[in-house]
Amino acid sequence: MxxxxxxxxxxxxxxxxxxxxxxxxxxxxxxxxxxxxxxxxxxxxxxxxxxxxxxxxxxxxxxxxxxxxxxxxxxxxxxxxxxxxxxxxxxxxxxxxxxxxxxxxxxxxxxxxxxxxxxxxxxxxxxEAIHTSTSTGRPPATREQPSGAASTPITLSISSNDTHALSQFSNVHFLLLFIWKVPIFLCIIWVNIRYRKNSREMTDRHGPS
The missing domain is CATH 2.60.40.10 (Immunoglobulins)
Incomplete structure (x- = not known):
């Protein structure tokens, strides 16, 4: 009821x-x-x-x-x-x-x-409070390399900017070679020719009359 x-x-x-x-x-x-x-x-x-x-x-x-x-x-x-x-x-x-x-x-x-x-x-x-794990499941990163482990080879990479810089350096070197070394080489050839010509003239002057 x-x-x-x-x-x-x-x-x-x-x-x-x-x-x-x-x-x-x-x-x-x-x-x-x-x-x-x-x-x-x-x-x-x-x-x-x-x-x-x-x-x-x-x-x-x-x-x-x-x-x-x-x-x-x-x-x-x-x-x-x-x-x-x-x-x-x-x-x-x-x-x-x-x-x-x-x-x-x-x-x-x-x-x-x-x-x-x-x-x-x-x-x-x-x-009760629920504790949630924030771990990613990955071991923490260490800076020290474990003993007995093979050393990692160091590789050097050259970027496109570095390649362009080397190319410009080669062009400048070739230009300097053309400006300075070629004239010097021509001067050496000219001096050599001049020396031979003078030697012939001296020989003709002191030859039998």
Whole structure:
């Protein structure tokens, strides 16, 4: 048999006065933020965050983890802090340095004296960080050559610019050879011819008359 929402409201007044995200998730060692909304009529009431009980899950397990004073001042207890915002009608709970033991069911609610506390149940899950390898699978490059390994021959390559420079140098050398060496060679031939001619003339002069 289904229970009418009106009957639930009569038996548990204010049970929908606080709403939460239902489920939140955070990384191991990181932080998680939970925001719970409440009706405007509960603006000046203290707001709390507690772990759900083991047997009676709709109650806090032991003591309330952290609770505001009814103002907007942040209250911190250990790794948990809570701050109320009257303008937004919402309070924010932050849990830092998450551990795997923090994963559980929690309640965020409004503390009312001598009356049932409007609250919402929130499940907190914590996951371990996944380490991805950035290795390329190649061994690191080393500058030292292992002992016993054959030495790599060094090859020298001549680029097209170097070839063009050598060609220009050869042309200049040929031009200098033509300008300087050829005239000198011609001068030597001319001196040799002149010397022979003078020798003949001297022989003719001193010959028998």
């Amino acid at each position: 289904r229970i009418s929402p009106v009957l639930v409201w009569i038996l548990f007044p204010g049970c929908w006065a606080v709403t939460g995200p239902g489920t939140v998730h955070g990384p191991l060692g990181g932080l998680v933020t939970v925001q719970c909304q409440y009706e405007r009529g509960y603006k000046d009431y203290p707001k709390f965050w507690c772990r759900a009980g083991t047997l009676l899950w709709f109650q806090c397990s032991s003591a309330q983890i952290v609770e505001t004073t009814g103002s907007e001042t942040e209250v911190k207890w250990g790794r948990v802090s809570i701050r109320d915002n009257h303008t937004l009608s919402a309070f924010t709970v932050t849990v830092e340095n998450l551990t795997l033991a923090d994963a559980s069911m929690y309640h965020c609610g409004v503390d009312r004296t001598l009356l049932p506390d409007p609250r919402a149940t929130v499940e907190l899950t914590v996951s």
